Amino acid sequence: MVLLKIITKSSVISKSLPFSYFGKLFTEAAHLKREQPLFIFYKNRIYIDPRFTIFAVMTHINSVKPLLIVVTGPTASGKTLVSSEIAQHFCTEIISADSRQLFREMEIGTAIPDSDLLSKVKHHFIHSHSINDYYNASRFEEEVIQKLHELYSKVDIVVLTGGSMLYIDAVCNGIDDLPPIDLEIRNNLIARFEKEGIESLRFELKKLDPDYYHEADLQNHKRLLHALEICLQTGKPYSSFRTHTRKQRPFGIIKIGLSASREILYDRINRRVDDMVNAGLENEARRLYPYRRNNALNTVGYREWFDYFDGFSSYDETIEKIKSNTRRYARKQLTWFRRDGEVKWFDLSETGQIIPYIETRLKILWKNHHHLY
């Protein structure tokens, strides 16, 4: 809801109005007894009759939560195009939730939107960081929440799109606050793991945090390393930082998922990998080869080339491996989606229904507040 105040030579008009939500023409003029409307709302912008002298137009958003439209789906399901259409329809901007498109050094292999789309809609968190930066889901949460705060002062709808589910969860539900870890503690633990093996980590965790020891995946060294880092850094068990609660967000969330049959999805993946190869993926990987130890480059579409450069696989095997690993990645994403009951799914053949669906949801959301005024 928007409080609109228009100050003219002769009068001050104050009106509470719904935001320009449906993308339809919205007029508000009857009370002026004019034949022509004084101003119209259209797609988040206010257009004023030029024959009228306006001294000031002030608006502010009031009471109704702004909205985050989350567009997700497995890799190569067409998120980029759909989210761009949604953003254009609602005259807003896109935040990318993609843990690899963040990095400006990686372009072809991460399938960032093309320059045409980037010029039509403002995108955030694409090529915003360097592969030399230390990055993680918590940082993403912090930076996106900050960015949303900024954006919601201008618009009341923002689109979040991507397939990095942990990152999306971090924005929608939050993740627990943890202290930063000294590099020395981290490196010591890694060295210990490499020298003494995972058994040594289990032994230490059982001592420092028996609670987490019982629920942890004891085969997964990353989980154990992380828990131990926290224990050693703080002197308190890692489990004492785990709240198991969702953070409250000052915005509403609608989740849209894009789906396709396995056959179609796999075909899209295979074709996209071929396109990437034709666009010069091998050269991009060769350029990044010196950085292959960076976590950012522990990524499908790059690590396979590094094996090829090291002589461990043939050219054809490399491309097959990229396709196969991308398919596996998509399956892993699907596993994550199955647990999230909040997602409204649309098949690729019915993407035309997405914007009408969002508009219906908006009507329901905002109608309830209308009675307050």
Added chain:
RNA sequence: GGUGCCAUAGCUCAGUAGGUAGAGCAACGGACUGAAAAUCCGUGUGUCCCCGGUUCGAUUCCUGGUGGCACCA
């Protein structure tokens, strides 16, 4: 046309000295709170080419087909 070899999972192939089978890859499922395109865990999906024969029992041995490969014509 002749001779030899081969036919087993979606693919490449093991194997059963006769008791209806198993590896790798692919595929499929799950976990997931500061590396997440990461990391970790689990699952065999089969007319053992076809028709007969021998046998208590044949994917395995035998006859004959069919298909493939190699060599000789």
